[in-house]
Amino acid sequence: MTIHAMPLVVGALCVMVIFYRYYHGFIAAKVAVLDDSRKTPAYTMYDGQNYFPTNKWVLFGHHFAAITGAGPLIGPVLAAQFGVLPGYLWILIGAVLAGAVHDFIIFFASVRHGGKSLAEIAKTEISPLSGIIASIAVLFILVVALAGLGLAVVNALAESSWGVFTIGCTIPIAFFMGLYMYRFRKGRIAEATVIGVILLLLAVYFGKDIAHSTLAPYFTLPKAKITLFILIYGFTASILPVWLLLCPRDYLSSFMKIGTIIFLAIGIIIVDPELKMPAVTEFIKGGGPIIPGALFPFAFITIACGAISGFHALVASGTSPKMVSKESDIKTIGFVAMLIEGFIAILALIAATALFPGDYFAINVPGPIFETLGLSTVNLDHLSAQVGETLNGRTGGAVSLAVGMAQIFTALPGMSRLMDYWYHFAIMFEALFILTTIDTGTRVARFMIQEFGGRFYKPFERVDHLPSAVISSALISCAWGYFVFTGSISTIWPMFGTANQLLAGIALCVGTTFIIKLGRARYAWVTIVPMTFVMATTLTAAWLNITNNFLPLTRKEGFGVQGYVNIIFTAVMMICAVIIIIDSIRVWTKALPAVKKEGPLSQKEAAND
């Protein structure tokens, strides 16, 4: 039986619309009881600068741009090892029942808490201990996330002179844009962005000439060197002024992101590719070569951001709640932005599963392991010849996604000869995201380290204190760099998924506490059910990772330290989650009788804030 993309796309859209209309409508009306007569922080804390009422669609654009990144693109590609169906169903069910509810509840809780962050809400709703634990969890999660995404870029660029040249060019292009829009022609952001996009496309175009020139050896780098360069990049970027690199990159990646995703959606609708991957593969019982473990629980942590993402809680309790003009807007912004992110994850899954299984595994699995699978490639030699690079053993998900995307784009009328350009465009598009994440993530983690260090040595927390900035940036870069150097996608991605889902579980825990304290305990199941599922799958996966993957690693010669570091990281994240759950249950048992007696507690506390 052949599966085509269109029924999956249409089916997903229908499910999302129905759930938005009925289930999400129910949550907005009965659980949150959104009330437009209540003034939002945009009015109560109005300053016209950070807090100001914003048009619903403008804020929707901001929120969507903030939550969508590389995570929902890479995860589904890796989870394709289990077949089309598991990934498709988890994205769809996860997005409507867990991810969208998670984003909405935290957004709503933050609005009712005057636009406070997740850690601050945890501190207010649960306890100061949970607030500190949430911050520590975020720091650990950031390190693992940066390692997972960094590794995807490293594997995509290794031994690829075209890719290295193109991605290398994005750095001077961003510098140029920064100087252009903040020094040479102040405020001309549109001009700088147009120039930047044109230069990026030229870098993709001329990359081919570089790959065929005498300069090629200078850009053909092994994994170790690329890792080192990305490490240096992350370290430097987190110290440089934001206007020089972070801001221009943010503009570039925002426009590239929206443009490419729309183009991919149109491409899939027009081409309607046949999905070559079976509905389920033999690896659902375990033994998969990409993600080591069975469908349960590993599929649920491999696809993280497309179904539910803890990082969204940071955005939903960041700038969005400060700008929302009325409570009913939270419904559209909180739910729909996540549903679209789930839809993007489905597009990525379609792009990857449009490859023949043999070709898909040949790209995502190291050569010697692929030979043991008993699979043979179908189209890979032709694809390699078309893109002008060896595709075998390019693990990490980024390459197979780029090949899948390029295959769809070249099937469009008039594009058939452009496979190599589309492939490198897709690599550039993914790497642009990921480098922006590395830039921002390293900087945010640096601030957190400085804040923590400031408790022991006051000057350390001053962000303009150069030695502190250098030490904390070096610490954080070395932390994620260590995982990239020593790990493989099979070890890092499950750790990243675990981390991200645990953060989501923590956020759902905070959301449940908020609902109970609002006096709506009878509806707390809307967050308790996804929280229980997410926590159960993630803690199981983390435990299996420790016992089945990391402990055996410690017994392997030369991998002992790596095994123990992975165990410590995973264990710390598990402990953080368990402490917050226990602390929350303690608060719930206390709050339930108190709410019955005295009425809602959350609003009183929020009012006192």
Next chain:
Amino acid sequence: MRESDSGGGCICCSGGMGEHAKKEPSYHEIRESAGECGRLHREIRERYGEEEVEIIQIEPKDYIYVVPRVIRDILKCRVPLVSSIRTLLLWYPVPAVIVNGKMVGSGTVPRANDIFKEIEGY
């Protein structure tokens, strides 16, 4: 239209700068400009209240939203040809202020009186 002083690099799996942006000293130029826009926003609100005028404060990332909106305002408010061309050619440098389809400040935050004159002259 102005840049945000609290965003930057908001990408899934890094969570964006969020609250941490407040600590970042190198945002100071963007923050100053945002502060100026905030002051203008408050002055307009103080004078006209919430109901009389609609203020949309947006970021350069919202160009896709703002272009049709400016064109709509130009047509709706019947802005004279020269002013329309001026608005369409000069809307993009930030900070920029457009009132009823007419450019009042481009690359700089205008004085509140200039805005009031424009609103009341309409």
